[in-house]
Amino acid sequence: MSEPRRATNPYQARDELRGLLLVTAVAAVPDQHPVVAVDAGPIGAGALSDGAARSLVSRIRVEIGDLADGDPEHRIAAVRRHLVAEGWSVVRSATGGDTLELVAVRAGYTIAVSRHRAERRLVLTGETPPLPA
Numbered sequence: 663m664s665e666p667r668r669a670t671n672p673y674q675a676r677d678e679l680r681g682l683l684l685v686t687a688v689a690a691v692p693d694q695h696p697v698v699a700v701d702a703g704p705i706g707a708g709a710l711s712d713g714a715a716r717s718l719v720s721r722i723r724v725e726i727g728d729l730a731d732g733d734p735e736h737r738i739a740a741v742r743r744h745l746v747a748e749g750w751s752v753v754r755s756a757t758g759g760d761t762l763e764l765v766a767v768r769a770g771y772t773i774a775v776s777r778h779r780a781e782r783r784l785v786l787t788g789e790t791p792p793l794p795a
Contacts, residue, residue: 672704675790676720679771683786686773687726689744690737690784696726699785707792717792724786734777737784738762741775 680698687696703720728737735757741764742752750766750773762777770791777784 672718672720672790672793672795675771675793676701676703676722679720679722679788679790680724682771683722683724683773683788686741686744686775687724687784687786690740690775691726691728694727694729696724696786699723699725703790704793706795716795718795719792720790722788724788726784726786728777728782728784734762734779737777738764738775741784741786745773 680701684696684698688694700721700723702722704718705720707717707719728734738755738757742755745764745766745768746752748768750768752764752766754763754765756763760779762779764775766773766775771788773786773788775784775786
């Protein structure tokens with residue numbers, strides 16, 4: 663199991679999160695290549711509410727195509743198996759309706775995965791733990 667490194671600064675945490683998201687995407691859809699769609703950070707946590715950023719977080723979104731026919735729940739199940747095997751705690755999972763979702767946490771990192779039934783892609787969004795600015 664690959665535990666996230668103890669990031670000593672927000673930039674290391676961002677790099678760690680990016681790697682975690684890319685590996686998770688490939689674990690779910692091994693025959694496709696993930697793309698980093700958004701890489702925001704490090705940015706101030708709480709800066710919008712009080713105007714001061716005492717800590718920094720990064721938010722990254724990775725997308726990966728899912729061209730295979732079949733049940734989209736299979737991909738969410740693959741993500742779940744991968745994350746649980748890597749020591750993540752799944753704190754939310756919803757498979758009903760048009761959107762399938764899963765949220766997992768570990769060592770202050772959060773990963774959310776969604777798959778809309780009408781689309782052929784997985785969207786993985788992650789956030790780093792807040793670190794001192």
